[in-house]
Amino acid sequence: MYRTHTCGQLRVEHAGQETLLSGWVHRRRDHGPLIFIDLRDRYGLTQVVFDSTNAPEAHAVASQARSEFVLQLRGLVRTRPPESQNANLPTGEIEVVASSAEVLNPAKTPPLYIAKEGGEDEALRLKYRYLDLRRERMQKNLILRHKVVKFIRDFLDDESFLEIETPILIKSTPEGARDYLVPSRVHPGEFYALPQSPQQLKQLLMVAGYDRYFQIARCFRDEDLRADRQPEFTQLDLEMSFVDQEDVLTLIERLFTELSRELMPHKRLTTPWPRLTYAEAMQRYGSDKPDLRYGMELVDLSATVATSQFALFGEAAANGQQVKGIRVPGIGGYSRKQVDEVVELAKQAGARGLLWASLQQGTDPASVRSSFGKQVSNDEMAAIIATMGGKIDDMLLIVADKPSAAAAVLDKLRREMAARLGMADQNVLAWAWVTDFPLVEFNEEEGRWDAVHHPFTAPLDEDLVLMDSDPGRCRAKAYDMILNGYEAGGGSIRIFQREVQQKLFDLLGISRETAQAQFGHMLEAFEYGAPPHGGIAPGIDRIVMILAEEPTIREVMAFPKTQQAVDLMTNAPSPADERQLRDLHIRVADKPNT
RNA sequence: GGAGCCGGGGUGUAGUGGUCAAACAUGGAACCCUGUCAAGGUUCAGAGCGCGGGUUCGAAUCCCGUCGGCUCCGCCA
Numbered sequence: 159m160y161r162t163h164t165c166g167q168l169r170v171e172h173a174g175q176e177t178l179l180s181g182w183v184h185r186r187r188d189h190g191p192l193i194f195i196d197l198r199d200r201y202g203l204t205q206v207v208f209d210s211t212n213a214p215e216a217h218a219v220a221s222q223a224r225s226e227f228v229l230q231l232r233g234l235v236r237t238r239p240p241e242s243q244n245a246n247l248p249t250g251e252i253e254v255v256a257s258s259a260e261v262l263n264p265a266k267t268p269p270l271y272i273a274k275e276g277g278e279d280e281a282l283r284l285k286y287r288y289l290d291l292r293r294e295r296m297q298k299n300l301i302l303r304h305k306v307v308k309f310i311r312d313f314l315d316d317e318s319f320l321e322i323e324t325p326i327l328i329k330s331t332p333e334g335a336r337d338y339l340v341p342s343r344v345h346p347g348e349f350y351a352l353p354q355s356p357q358q359l360k361q362l363l364m365v366a367g368y369d370r371y372f373q374i375a376r377c378f379r380d381e382d383l384r385a386d387r388q389p390e391f392t393q394l395d396l397e398m399s400f401v402d403q404e405d406v407l408t409l410i411e412r413l414f415t416e417l418s419r420e421l422m423p424h425k426r427l428t429t430p431w432p433r434l435t436y437a438e439a440m441q442r443y444g445s446d447k448p449d450l451r452y453g454m455e456l457v458d459l460s461a462t463v464a465t466s467q468f469a470l471f472g473e474a475a476a477n478g479q480q481v482k483g484i485r486v487p488g489i490g491g492y493s494r495k496q497v498d499e500v501v502e503l504a505k506q507a508g509a510r511g512l513l514w515a516s517l518q519q520g521t522d523p524a525s526v527r528s529s530f531g532k533q534v535s536n537d538e539m540a541a542i543i544a545t546m547g548g549k550i551d552d553m554l555l556i557v558a559d560k561p562s563a564a565a566a567v568l569d570k571l572r573r574e575m576a577a578r579l580g581m582a583d584q585n586v587l588a589w590a591w592v593t594d595f596p597l598v599e600f601n602e603e604e605g606r607w608d609a610v611h612h613p614f615t616a617p618l619d620e621d622l623v624l625m626d627s628d629p630g631r632c633r634a635k636a637y638d639m640i641l642n643g644y645e646a647g648g649g650s651i652r653i654f655q656r657e658v659q660q661k662l663f664d665l666l667g668i669s670r671e672t673a674q675a676q677f678g679h680m681l682e683a684f685e686y687g688a689p690p691h692g693g694i695a696p697g698i699d700r701i702v703m704i705l706a707e708e709p710t711i712r713e714v715m716a717f718p719k720t721q722q723a724v725d726l727m728t729n730a731p732s733p734a735d736e737r738q739l740r741d742l743h744i745r746v747a748d749k750p751n752t
Numbered sequence: 753g754g755a756g757c758c759g760g761g762g763u764g765u766a767g768u769g770g771u772c773a774a775a776c777a778u779g780g781a782a783c784c785c786u787g788u789c790a791a792g793g794u795u796c797a798g799a800g801c802g803c804g805g806g807u808u809c810g811a812a813u814c815c816c817g818u819c820g821g822c823u824c825c826g827c828c829a
Binding site: 721 | 755756758759762763764765778779780784785786787788789790791792820821822823824825826827828829
């Protein structure tokens with residue numbers, strides 16, 4: 159036996175009991191004849207006292223112990239003298255007086271401090287992840303993650319959902335993200351793909367009659383990484399039969415509202431969740447995943463400046479462009495250098511330029527310091543200020559560009575300014591729905607229509623006719639759940655009628671042969687009685703990241719990869735040996751020079 | 753594929769052309785110390801500044817290239 163209690167367990171009521179503890183040396187305070195060791199495991203810290211007069215052998219062990227040694231000790235629990243109790247520790251009212259002790263395993267000086275977090279290069283944390291994971295921050299996050307997944311499982315179980323596993327080795331489909339491929343040994347030259355999501359499989363489960371399915375599913379996408387994107391990540395994959403969009407939204411909203419209240423009781427949220435159409439979100443925020451914790455909405459000035467003599471405004475109106483801006487409060491006093499930085503930021507986001515006007519001196523047009531004051535009349539400036547609701551000490555930032563570019567630039571500026579000004583309340587969970595996404599969008603490069611969500615997404619009933627006449631305006635029964643400026647999940651009601659599916663394939667330029675080769679199993683399945691169905695896939699990593707107030711998804715994953723998709727701990731990926739390659743019928747064409 | 757930031761004892765930083773064969777803190781070693789909880793005190797050891805070129809009388813410091821980490825754009829149905 160190694161322990162009778164954990165290091166987070168003992169309290170005053172245990173005083174007088176004999177205890178056996180095992181754990182890591184968190185801190186050691188050596189007073190010579192008296193040594194204190196804080197023994198740590200994932201349950202907490204317990205102070206152990208080693209007294210050279212009462213237990214010289216145990217004391218000798220303690221004097222040899224160092225940080226992160228694994229120790230086992232036996233001793234008596236006792237209430238600490240009142241003046242030496244530690245209110246900061248749950249176990250702070252007691253201590254264990256060691257009678258015997260043993261070093262189960264010594265430890266080298268660790269490259270990371272376990273007791274003191276932060277500061278070091280993240281590469282070091284990733285290389286020694288098993289040490290990093292000992293720290294409170296990662297422990298807290300992984301425990302929260304466990305609780306989130308547990309809550310989801312319990313909730314869905316209560317709602318009659320079945321958790322069903324789907325294969326990791328599946329058929330590659332060409333659309334969407336780049337697949338991770340796995341070579342087949344048995345079939346030379348052929349490959350499995352790892353699922354980008356179990357999309358088709360869950361739809362086939364609906365055909366199979368498992369009308370309420372979910373899975374905590376690992377997904378794989380071979381694309382470049384971001385703070386909120388890893389090559390493998392986890393989704394709550396969920397699908398329901400005999401439902402419309404409202405049924406899915408209602409259930410998921412209830413799940414995550416209850417989850418938020420249960421696990422994050424100190425955070426506020428708005429119920430019912432706000433709903434925005436895609437068009438509305440783009441118009442008001444320039445983003446399909448706006449952070450609703452603050453305002454600073456985009457203002458459309460196109461009408462205000464439609465008749466302006468200022469060439470930039472006039473041309474915009476003539477070319478079907480938009481003039482839009484945001485009002486940033488409190489930065490009217492920005493120096494020329496600071497303003498230039500903001501302009502530079504806008505250019506990085508794709509702006510050709512950025513107009514600005516400082517209301518540091520107030521809203522009288524004559525007192526406004528701006529980049530375009532000489533180009534417009536006082537009346538025009540006054541109209542712009544009025545339309546944007548300008549107040550003293552504001553900075554107005556304005557772009558004139560095609561709608562997509564204006565949206566991208568103002569979204570970037572809105573987020574950057576909100577971050578600088580600390581406008582987002584950390585104690586708010588701004589859940590919301592974005593609905594009515596376009597069904598397809600035109601791919602300029604390839605000269606064809608692409609599915610915005612995926613090729614099984616149903617169009618809105620009333621927009622069905624647009625699939626022929628004006629596909630770009632055809633809306634879909636597709637929806638995203640958003641949270642604090644992140645896409646927390648997305649889903650749709652699927653097409654379950656063969657004719658509509660064929661119509662969409664035709665629109666996407668997928669020939670019957672191609673459709674048969676790629677989706678034949680789906681099309682065939684749908685001919686055997688497919689129920690109306692739809693679903694959603696919330697991203698577990700992102701949601702936990704936001705709940706934990708962490709800046710990256712890596713902080714809520716046990717063993718994440720770097721931006722180059724490398725695991726610094728195991729050094730994956732690594733070359734395969736010749737024997738393995740031969741078995742897999744693979745020859746490496748471009749070997750790096752080593 | 754592109755842009756930006758970072759890279760120095762075990763760890764985190766100061767140092768932005770000579771005063772630096774590199775300072776401070778923490779960690780490490782040794783000793784002192786019976787109530788600490790970031791314990792305290794004394795002493796000692798520990799890096800030539802990611803790597804490779806270049807500029808200069810002189811380079812952690814400037815320039816070029818390269819490698820690694822991060823952030824962002826492209827990409828992510």
